Amino acid sequence: MNYTEEITNYYARLEKTIESLDKEALNQVMNLLQDAYKKESRIYVCGNGGSASTASHLMNDFNKGLSYDQEKKWHVVSLNDNVATLMAISNDDSYDKVFSKQLEGNITKDDILLAISGSGNSKNIIEAVKEAQKVGAKVVGMTGYDGGKLYQMSDFNMHVPINDMQITEDIHLTFNHMMMSVFYKKVANEK
Template sequence: MKTQIKSYLENLTETLNNLDIDAIENCANVLLKAYENGNHIFICGNGGSAATASHFACDINKGVSYGLQKRFKVIPLTDNLGTITAYTNDVGYDIVFEEQLKNFFNPGDVLVGISGSGNSKNVLKAIDFINKNGGVSVGWTGFDGGKLKELAHHSVDANINDMQISEDIHMTMVHVLMKLLKEAVVEIEKPKVKNLYDVRRFTLRKKAKV
């Protein structure tokens, strides 16, 4: 068992070290531009990737935006179970994300599609909708990137033939992007200090910069 643990961690470490830093920075800039322009950021995925989508929305909507005058507008297309099951039952699972976009999408909005294989049909349909209607598409993938890597305007690929490590990379990206975006928006917007938590948080941030 210890050998398996060591092997997994070694593979994870190697994958992290081989990530395309420029691609991650580019993704951060896409999200920051959406923030500056007041656009929505949609995110979707299946299974573990759906959980990552929810986590991403939490970390950006609260973790980055709390205390700021201007907020990110992140909508996870994975979280309305009633809507998802209605479309799945009545129409088909392949369109559950695309159809939700038709309710909320405006030109210039961003969609982050997460698919370990890069071939999830519902993610690909949502990305295709974004591309055809004046949006900006971002793909987070694993393995060889699949169709998503080619279809998305911007892509970050874990580039490893292992679903669990691919998902680990995507969750790491959530936290990296959270920190990058927080640093960026604090410089842009003056926070509204509403309570002691805010005072302490931004005081510590100021000291850390010194």
């Protein structure tokens, strides 16, 4: 089999989508996150499936990659990473509440919820957004497709305008790496 045409087409679509991103919206999110860093606020992050791994990856890159050997640390919490808690909430309440129940009583108005959903319609993500909104925390939606409910409910958006989950998730991961790279150069050692 020769897959070169399909490979070329995939990367062409990826490149075209990257070119169409709203860079000013990304800049606004980065300023919001930098402000949270300065205030030592928490940034809660969550997602399902591939987006769960993006949430974990982002937490790792910010808490280790950007914080390692730095006097001032980032405070990123992935709501995906305690399996026992996820299973207990799923079992005792419902999967729709796995993130909102973790935020309840913990998230404050000075914190940020970075919610990741390719479709923008994941029920547990929407419930988490509602919980964050109860206390006045800012919500950043990381979405694809038309953005769904999450796009509409978010204060800030990191949107990938394509109806393709794989390219959406590819670009979501590049958001993480782009932010880490820029913050490492611009924010590390900032007093």
